[in-house]
Amino acid sequence: MTLTKILKTLFTCILVISFLLVTVSAYQQHRTISALAELTDVTSAIVTRLSVEELVYVDNDEKLHMYSIDPAKLENCPTRWEINGKNFDFRVSVGYETGDEHVLGPYGSAPPDDRTRCSLAVACALYENGRFLPAKLSVIAWRA
């Protein structure tokens, strides 16, 4: 009978410890996932700002063509931005197909291997030689 009680107590202790471990593990996972979700949203914010502000093609009448990329602006685009009080680095490139696939860039430093990175590619128009070509704006972002 004593052995049975000892086993029950032991099993209860194991369950309590397991519960605590699961809780701690879930909390750590939640933090990791939250950081990933934040990085994902930051990447979306970077892509949006690039395509409607930083890289936008401006014609001779000073009219902004949102979602149209001016390739001349790619080279001088700063690749470290402060978003929500945190610094993020990113690498940007623009790919397009005219028979073969061409890629402008990448611009920005290479992403470090030891950091979590998030990549996003969206469709955009590329203004080149007076034509608007369908192109793909790709961004890889990471916490600086």
Next chain:
Amino acid sequence: MARLDDRGVADILAIAFMFVMLVLAAVFMHTYSLRPLRAATDRQLELKSGHLYMTLELAWVEPYSVSFLRAATENLLIEQPTVPGPYLRSAMENAIEYFCPPGYAVAISLSHDNSSWELSWPEGVGLGVDAEKQFVRQGEARLTMAGGKNIAVPVTVRIFEITGA
């Protein structure tokens, strides 16, 4: 009842209940913690859908100086459009294939009165209206006809998950 207590059945039931609670709590906590990431990736697909719509509105069908959506609207409304129908479909399929996210399909539809112009990629996936996960961007393409009549054509660009992908 006293005999059951002597055998410790109540304790075993309590321990079994705790075990079930532990498993349920673990599943719940780990499932719940993934929700922000799923929501963030869904927002990215929403963004892709919006960008795809704008790109089709702006980018030209080479070698014509007409945008994809304008060309599709002309194909829907007029008999002799700037871009011939088969050429437009081929060019648009190539463009969509280039932009389509892996595991997803893209459908574009324009409708006016009883006629419609539809295209989806990969072929045969349909328009994805009933797809469980879909990201829709709707807008309007306008075309001025020969008589000066301005016609607005509703446009829908839909990115949707391919079932079983």
